[in-house]
Structure formats: structure tokens, C-alpha cells
Amino acid sequence: MPLPTTPLPASPSGRGVLIVRNALSGASVMRADPSPVFAAELPDATIHELAEGEDLATAVAQAMKSDAPPEVLGVYGGDGSVSRMAHLARRHDRPLLALPGGTFNHFVRALGIDDIDAGLAALAAGTGLRVGVAEVTADGDEPVTVLNVVSVGAYPELIEERERRSTLGKWLGGVAATWTALRRTEPLTIVLDGRRARVWSVFVSVGRNDPERVATMQRQEVDAGVLDVRIHHARGTRVRALASLAFGKRTAAVLRAVHLFPRDADIERLVVRELELLVRPEPGRPSVFVHDGELVECAPEGFRLRCVALPDALTVYAPEP
Template sequence: MDAAQNTPAEGRRVLIVRNVQSGTAVIRSDPGATFAERLPHAVVHELVEGEDLAEVVGAAMASDAPPHVLGIYGGDGSVSRMAHLARQYDRPLLAMPGGTFNHFVRALGVDSVDAAIDAYETGSTVEVGVADATADDDAPLTVLNVVSVGAYPELIEERERRNSLGKWLGGVAATAVALQRAEPLTIVRSGHRARVWSVFVSVGRNDPDRVATMQRQEAEAGVLDVRIHHARGSKVRAFASLAFGKRSAAVLRAARLFPRDADVERLVVPELELRVRPEQGHPSVFVHDGELEQRDPGGFILRCVAVPRAVTVFAPLGER
């Protein structure tokens, strides 16, 4: 559906799903008052634990008055799942920052709920490229920022096992354990085998000085920017490579803890296929937009394909 055909009318025929589990690591004001004031006719649904986003949206689309716009208030994982549904139902996406990092919406210049609603009310949109990520024979997943295998997914897997400690303490404990247990994994690409610490597959071209490309840098992405960190350095360098902030990376480079440029291979390609083989006793996992995916032990085949202009997203003018 063309976003320009939708008239704001204070949120009429807009579905907004709030993921109340997102952003628990940061203090955020409740957006309920903003929704009520600026989008009084929107349907706002709070996604509770155990509820499936696809089922909520599917029920709304099957109703007598299906939404013209799909809105989401949550983190990158929630936004990527709603983007997948926006593609499925051919609806524009109203994405609002409600998570801890909000990499995707920040890349589009959406730094607040009000900024997203401003773009919606003026009909300002951008056609956003995504990646389709497929593991073995599963259905493709919509990726907005990055897909990763190796050290970062293992760190996330350790952190999720320590949820009872809270996000901060759990993260510290997970980093300590992951650093101790870390081992390179084997990938096979185009018939060539390599031992690597990590692979990051970013949607669109990204900062050439980073290894962990967590946040996309462009909207209309038609390629994948791949960083392969070969296992020639230490475990410390492997985890130092996960620093995705410019300041953190600069400090680590100055301390000579960051991976050497010769150890990081960069590819800019329209698609990529990897056979991933973790070491025995290590989890068979990958991460997309902060969401952990478990695979059968022994490894899996990961395919990523760039899909330009895949979803229409409300964003401020000039964010192209």
C-alpha cells in the first residue's frame, strides 16, 4: 500500500504494538500519553510475554477494518519482526524507538516517538533496503541491521542464560565466561575453508573501520557489507572487535587491542552463503538484529541476500 494514500486523521487505521519487554536496560517515559494525544484513533496493543506479534497483526489484518499502517514501539528485534510483517501485508512501517539501542530507527533519523509521528503526519517516507537471511531450509528472516556468527552470538547466548541476574550483571558474567570459553569457528565460503572469530553481515555499506557493524549506515541498501575476522589474533582481540562505538574502537586501537587490519577481510556483495561449523561443545547459533537463533548442533548453512527498497518506513525528510 502506498503510504501517500493513507491520510493521518489522528491515527485512524493505524495499529501500534508496544513491546513492554523492550528497553528494560534504560529509563524511558511511557509513550501512552503521546499516543493518546497525537494519535487518538490509533489502536494500541501491548504485547505481553508469550504473545506472538505475527498473530496479533494477522488478527488485525483479518478484521473488518484492517490497519493501513503497522506501528511498533520496541527495540531492533521487535522492529525487524514488524518490518517483516509490513513486507508481508504491503503496509508502511511506523517504527518508534522503545528499546535499549534502537540502531535501525536512529540510522533513519528517528530519535523519538514524536519524530516518528511527525514523519507519519507529513507523509515523509523512505524506501528501505533489507537483507533476507535463511538458515538451512527455514523461511527467510527480514534483517534491518546485521547478521552475525561467532563471538557475538556466543556472547548473547551466554547472556540469555543469565537473565535472572539482570541485563547489566548478566552481561558482565556472560562476557567473562564467553572470553574464557571462546574458540574460533570454521566457515566455508565458495569452497574455501577459514577459521574465524566472527562474521558480521551488514545491510548496506558500513564504516570501513569497524568489525562489529551493529548499526546500518544507509537507508536504500542494495548490497551486503561483510566483515570476516580471521582467527589469527588473541581472544582479547576477538572480543575487542565487538566494540561498535567509534570512541570505544578508537580507545582499543590506541591500546593495541583492536584486531589488526590484515586480520579483517571485507566484502561488498549482493549475496553471501556460508557453511558454519562451531567447535564441539559450542552453541550452533547466529544473531540478527539482536535476536538469537538456535540451530541444530553440528552447524548450518546461512544465506543472506540484499533486497533493495523492501519496506516503506516513515522517517524525517532528508534521511535518505
């Protein structure tokens, strides 16, 4: 059954709309400059391009303190930028306009926004949805809004290694990081509901996800009132640990065919409203987690990760179902 739409302020010209653009998003793909589209379709919008080192929250805070604070908070960027703006939209009680400007754009694709035109059409029509998110807290830090997935283990370590090799570029850095991970990745220890386990990875997806996948990178449900958890227990090789990170159906099918994908018996699946996880990496290994592609470093000895599903927590522009 299609989700009921939520009427939102319609703004065909962009009046009352702030769009923050992260020029660094989607650097690994060729993407047309959106400036001509914004100038032609949204002449009354405020378009702010983040300067190098500028924080998105600071840019939004300054706009909200102005004499004419925006009625709509928009962002052109990848999943990380969109999740940060979603958090600010919730904080300032504003609807979110999310426009795809990253490499994968998992969240906006789940909304049915495959290009800028689809997002701007929803803005012009004033159609939207109330969607679920997850709120994630590491130790005593401030909670963050998560739109797709939070993960610990092999995937965050791979991202951490790739960022260390960022001078090689995203593609070459990824290849080098994968090669290093094949030789060095180690299981970590988690404690969940009093049970201690050695695992390769844990993925906590916002909403129910594809039962055949371990790495649930892309959100599958829009409303999302639960967390779908995949725990890959460390009973296999490093090759299987990295093979589990395949999130494309075709890639996963090939890995299954050649018997490199993790065995079903090694994957524990849970559907819960909330989750508290104690994470203990091996000495000398990265103490990190990833949410929506964003890497977060924690205390070297480990951290406590709390994830809570929040139904209907975010109002976002979206096309009619």
C-alpha cells in the same frame, strides 16, 4: 544526495494505524511510558500491548482478519521488534511506522527518527522512504527480514551466554557473559565460496558500513542495496576477538591505542549482493546466529546461512531528509 521521499497515507489522528507495543523492549534503560503520548496524539489508532508470551505475528494476523484491517503497521520497541514488524509489513504489503522504544534503536536512528515525536510527525505528514533490507535463511527455515546486521561467532555466543544469565539482569549478566567468553570463546569454521577458514566472527551488514569497524551493529545507509561483510580470521587471542565487538567509535579508538583491537591483516572485507555461508561450530559450542539483536538457535552440527540484499523492499515512514 538525499533519497527521494515516498508519499504515504497521512494520518494525524492515527486512523487506520495499528501500533504494537513490546513492553519488554529497552528494559535496560529508563524510558518514559509512551501511553500518554499515544492517547493525546493518536486518539484514533489501535494500540496493542503484547502480553507475556504473545507473538507479534499472531497479534498482527488477528488485526488483519478484522472488519477494518489496519492500513499502517506500527511498532514501539527495539531493533528486534522493529525487524519482526518490518517482515510482517512486507508480507501484508503495508507501510511500516517504527517508533524507538528499545535500548539502541539502530534502524530508526538511521532513518532520522530519534524520538516518538519525529515518527509521529512523519505519520501526520505522510512522508516516507523505500529502503533496502536483507533476507536471511538458515537451512530450510522460513526467511527473515534483517534491517541492520546478521552475525555468527563471538557476538552470538556472547548473547547466548548473557541470556543464560538473564536472572542477573542485563548489565550484570553481560559482565558475567563477557568474563566467561574471555576464558571459553573458541573459533568456528566457515566455508565461503569453497574456501574454508577458522574465524572469530562474521558480520554481514545491510548496506555499506564504517570501514574502521569489525562489529557493524548499526546500519549506516538507508537505501542499502548491498551487503557489507567483515570476517575476523582467528589469528589472534580471545581478547582481540572480544575487543572486535566494540561498535562505538570512542571505544574502538581506545582499543586501537592500546593495541588490543584486531590487526587490519586479520579482517577480510567484502561487498556483495548475496552471500552463502556454511557455519560449523566446535563440538559442544553454541550453534547460533544473531540478527538485529535476536538470537536464533540452529542444529548442533552447524547450519547454512544465506543472506540476500533486497533494495527498495520496505516502505517506512521517515522525516523529510
